[in-house]
Amino acid sequence: MKTSYIFPGQASQFPGMGKEIYEKNARGKELFLEANEILGFNITDIMFYGSAEELKHTKITQTSVFIHSVISYMLFSKEKASAVAGHSLGEFSALVANKCLSYRDALHLVNIRANAMQQACERNPSTMAVVLGLSQDKIETICSSITDEVVVLANYNSPEQLVISGSLKGIELATDKLKNAGAKRVLPIAVGGAFHSPLMSSAKLELADAIGYTRFSTPECPIYQNVNANMTSNVKEIQQNLIDQLTAPVKWSQTIQNMVDDGIDCFIECGPGKVLQGLVSRIDSKVSVKGINYDFSI
Numbered sequence: 001m002k003t004s005y006i007f008p009g010q011a012s013q014f015p016g017m018g019k020e021i022y023e024k025n026a027r028g029k030e031l032f033l034e035a036n037e038i039l040g041f042n043i044t045d046i047m048f049y050g051s052a053e054e055l056k057h058t059k060i061t062q063t064s065v066f067i068h069s070v071i072s073y074m075l076f077s078k079e080k081a082s083a084v085a086g087h088s089l090g091e092f093s094a095l096v097a098n099k100c101l102s103y104r105d106a107l108h109l110v111n112i113r114a115n116a117m118q119q120a121c122e123r124n125p126s127t128m129a130v131v132l133g134l135s136q137d138k139i140e141t142i143c144s145s146i147t148d149e150v151v152v153l154a155n156y157n158s159p160e161q162l163v164i165s166g167s168l169k170g171i172e173l174a175t176d177k178l179k180n181a182g183a184k185r186v187l188p189i190a191v192g193g194a195f196h197s198p199l200m201s202s203a204k205l206e207l208a209d210a211i212g213y214t215r216f217s218t219p220e221c222p223i224y225q226n227v228n229a230n231m232t233s234n235v236k237e238i239q240q241n242l243i244d245q246l247t248a249p250v251k252w253s254q255t256i257q258n259m260v261d262d263g264i265d266c267f268i269e270c271g272p273g274k275v276l277q278g279l280v281s282r283i284d285s286k287v288s289v290k291g292i293n294y295d296f297s298i
Contacts, residue, residue: 001288002082003266004224004259005097006280007069007090009250010062010191012273013055018068019048021075024296028075031103035067038107043067058121058192062089062114063107069093069271070103076292083231083264085224087276088155088195088250089113091242097270098219100238105214112210116203117246121193123202128154128165128191129175133184136162142177146170154196155250158282163189165197200246208243229254231262256283268292 021028022044036042046054047064055061070093077097086094092110095101101109131139136153139162143151151166151174164174164186171194175186193199216239222231225241229251232238256267256279266288269276280289 001266002264003079003268004083004085004264005073005077005081005094005268005270006084006276007073007086007093007097008065008269008271008273008276009086009088009090010058010065010195011189012271012275013061013065014272015050015052015055017047017055017064017272018044018071021068021071021294022048025075028071031071031074032067034104035063035107038104039063039111052190056190056192058118059111059114061192062110062117065089065272066093066107066110070096070106072292072294073097073270074103076294077268077270078293079266079268081221083222083224083259083262085255085259086226087252088226088245090271091223091225091245093271094223095219095238098221098223100216100219100223100235101214109207109210109214113203113207113246116206117195117200118192120200120203124167124194124199126150126165126167126194126197126199127171128163128189128194129171130185130187130189131162131164131178131183132160132187134162134178134182138181139164139178142174142181145177146173149173150194150197150199152197153249154194156253157250158253158279160282161279165194165199167194167199196245196247196249198247204243204246207246211239211242224255224259226250226252226255229258231258252279253283256280260284260287
C-alpha cells in the first residue's frame with residue numbers, strides 16, 4: 001500500500017480547534033506556544049476560544065489551519081508517506097511533512113501569505129461559492145460570459161463540487177446564471193475573499209519576495225501541487241508553484257486522480273475537519289481514506 005498524507009486549506013477551521021492537543025500532549029503544547037512566539041501574538045487564544053466569525057478572517061484562518069495540521073502530523077503520523085499534497089494553503093503543511101520546509105519557516109511564510117491575501121481582500125471585497133450539480137464546462141462558460149466583473153472557476157474539488165471566486169457582484173451575477181442553467185445549489189463559503197482569482201495578484205509579489213529568502217530543502221518524498229496537479233521534488237518548481245497558486249485554480253480533483261494513477265491507494269487527512277476525506281472518496285471510491293488517529297497515549 002502506498003500512502004499519502006493530505007492537508008486541508010481554508011474553510012476547515014472550527015472554534016476550539018487544537019485545544020485538546022494542547023491540553024493532552026506536552027510536545028503539542030510546546031509547538032502551539034512556539035507558534036505564538038513566531039507570530040508575535042497568542043493565536044491559540046483565538047483557535048481555542050474564538051468565535052467562528054473571528055476564525056473566518058484570512059490572516060487568522062490560514063495560520064490556524066496550518067498550525068493544527070502540522071502539529072497533528074508531527075505528533076500522530078505513523079505511516080511512511082510515498083507522497084504528500086495539500087489543498088491551497090495545505091501545500092505549506094505538506095511541505096513541512098516532506099521536510100522541504102521547517103515548521104518555523106513555513107509558518108512565517110503562511111503568515112506573510114495570509115496577511116497579503118487579507119490586504120487584497122480588503123482592497124477588493126470579494127468571496128467564493130460552491131456550485132453543485134453543474135458541469136465544469138458550463139460553469140467555465142458562464143464565468144467567461146461575465147466580462148464587467150471578476151468571476152472565475154477557482155477550485156476543481158471533485159467532479160460534483162466546483163468553486164467559483166470573484167468580486168461580490170461577479171459572484172451574484174454568476175449565481176443567478178448558474179441557477180438558471182440548472183445548478184442544484186450555489187452556496188457561499190466561509191472565506192474572506194476571492195482566492196485563486198486575479199484579485200489576489202497583489203499578494204503574489206509579497207509571497208514571492210518572502211519565498212526568495214526562505215530556505216527550502218530537497219523533500220524526502222514528492223509533493224503533488226495544485227497549479228498543475230503534477231508530482232515534483234524540484235525545489236525551484238515547488239517555489240514557483242506556491243507563488244502561481246495564489247491566482248491559479250486549485251486542481252484538486254486532477255491531483256488526486258494523478259496520485260491514484262501513480263499507485264497511491266491510501267490517503268490520510270491531517271488537520272481540522274474531514275473535508276478532504278469526503279472529496280477524495282467522491283473522486284475515487286476504491287481508495288482507502290481516513291483521518292489521522294489522535295492517539296494521546298503516545
